[in-house]
Amino acid sequence: MNGLREILVQAAALPGDEKPASAVEKIIRQVPPGLLDGYVLYLYGNALYKEGRLEEAEAVLRRSVHLDPTFPQSFNDLAATLFALGRDHEAVNFIRRSLAIDPGLAEAEETDAIWLLRYGRFREGWKKYEARFRSADAKHLTRDFNIPRWNGQPLDGRRILLHAEQGLGDTLQFLRYVPLVAQRGGRVFLEVYEPVRPLVDGLRGVERIILRGQSVPPVDTYCSLLSLPLVFRTDLDSIPANIPYLTVPEERLALWRRRLGPRRELRVGIAWSGNPLHRDDKRRSMPFSQFSVLTQADPRVSFHVIQADVRENEREELARLTHIHDHSALLKDFGDTAALLSLLDLVVGVDTSVMHLAGALGIPGWLMLMDVADWRWLLVRDDSPWYPSLELFRQPARYDWDSVLAKVAARMREMLD
Numbered sequence: 001m002n003g004l005r006e007i008l009v010q011a012a013a014l015p016g017d018e019k020p021a022s023a024v025e026k027i028i029r030q031v032p033p034g035l036l037d038g039y040v041l042y043l044y045g046n047a048l049y050k051e052g053r054l055e056e057a058e059a060v061l062r063r064s065v066h067l068d069p070t071f072p073q074s075f076n077d078l079a080a081t082l083f084a085l086g087r088d089h090e091a092v093n094f095i096r097r098s099l100a101i102d103p104g105l106a107e108a109e110e111t112d113a114i115w116l117l118r119y120g121r122f123r124e125g126w127k128k129y130e131a132r133f134r135s136a137d138a139k140h141l142t143r144d145f146n147i148p149r150w151n152g153q154p155l156d157g158r159r160i161l162l163h164a165e166q167g168l169g170d171t172l173q174f175l176r177y178v179p180l181v182a183q184r185g186g187r188v189f190l191e192v193y194e195p196v197r198p199l200v201d202g203l204r205g206v207e208r209i210i211l212r213g214q215s216v217p218p219v220d221t222y223c224s225l226l227s228l229p230l231v232f233r234t235d236l237d238s239i240p241a242n243i244p245y246l247t248v249p250e251e252r253l254a255l256w257r258r259r260l261g262p263r264r265e266l267r268v269g270i271a272w273s274g275n276p277l278h279r280d281d282k283r284r285s286m287p288f289s290q291f292s293v294l295t296q297a298d299p300r301v302s303f304h305v306i307q308a309d310v311r312e313n314e315r316e317e318l319a320r321l322t323h324i325h326d327h328s329a330l331l332k333d334f335g336d337t338a339a340l341l342s343l344l345d346l347v348v349g350v351d352t353s354v355m356h357l358a359g360a361l362g363i364p365g366w367l368m369l370m371d372v373a374d375w376r377w378l379l380v381r382d383d384s385p386w387y388p389s390l391e392l393f394r395q396p397a398r399y400d401w402d403s404v405l406a407k408v409a410a411r412m413r414e415m416l417d
Helices: 002-012 020-028 038-050 054-067 072-084 088-099 106-118 120-133 135-142 166-184 194-199 225-231 250-260 287-293 314-321 334-342 353-362 401-416
Strands: 159-161 187-192 204-213 221-224 268-273 301-305 324-326 346-350 365-369 388-392
Touching: 020 135, 038 054, 038 072, 088 106, 106 120, 120 135, 120 204, 159 166, 159 225, 166 194, 166 225, 166 287, 166 353, 187 194, 187 324, 194 204, 194 334, 221 225, 221 365, 250 268, 250 334, 268 353, 268 401, 287 314, 287 388, 287 401, 314 324, 334 353, 346 401, 353 365, 353 388, 365 401, 388 401
Parallel strands: 159 187, 159 221, 187 204, 268 301, 268 346, 301 324, 346 365, 365 388
Antiparallel strands: none
């Protein structure tokens, strides 16, 4: 039995694009039903959840908790699945059961945190969200600098490292806190991912910029960018929204002015997909063939691709559309993207880092969201307290992009008429 579990653990850990659930399925089909205990079914359900096969994941995880009602991870994964299915009341009950079995289970605390944050219950959510550093899937987030972590006390000239933690979008969103740390008296050493580097020279109070992967010079204390809302006790009514808080490099702006030439029509930036390795990419992105309903030829509008990653088959399709300008190959980093965005009238896209950048720069944007969106977009509302220039368009049901596209198309017609 232990050997079977080890094989399943390895199969479930395959990268998302290698379909871990399918790999687990092949193994389970060969297993006698009597050996399918709660833990084996948990591994299978977890893989199904990560692959976005939510209804199947729910069924398998319900069997798992039935067979072993003492295993807290199964209850947590069932809760996460039900949240993704939009059945929050049921999901909360299973989180509570998971934490009743193991009050210190980091994965359940993190699931609970994301639920609280999505509902705008920030004070509770930020505290619980710190559990992410203890979860099995996110141990790579933990940084051990062998120095005290900063919890908000006056810095009085001490050197503080503020470091990137998760994705590019997260980094762009929480860079807004950097000047606030400097106001506490800190000499800020800022660590960012390389694509973000051109945008942070103008951040107030930054003494030194470090690229992720470079050695960190001696500092006195540190804090993750994503932990700064907790430190500053951020609530819905106290989100730092002094937009824009990022600076476009002047030389990039001049370069892109030359590339775009004189303005003759409305310029609209478009982004329909993100990183295919992202956990929710299947749900948050769409193929260009579907998105293209928004890009019908109109002499009053020119469309500009603002995402750097374009699938090869879509690149060929874009090349045939003369009213769409594909800049993807020229977007070397966010310095280029920011300059391009600054020369547009509107951006329209799905939930990827480029829309965070538009929001951080104060560019008007229409953000299209999947039915159960990421926690930072909250629930129901069509605006964002994080990014006042963005308007949100939400799916009424999972994978229903057609309804969203219809609303956005209608808004575009109104804008042009």
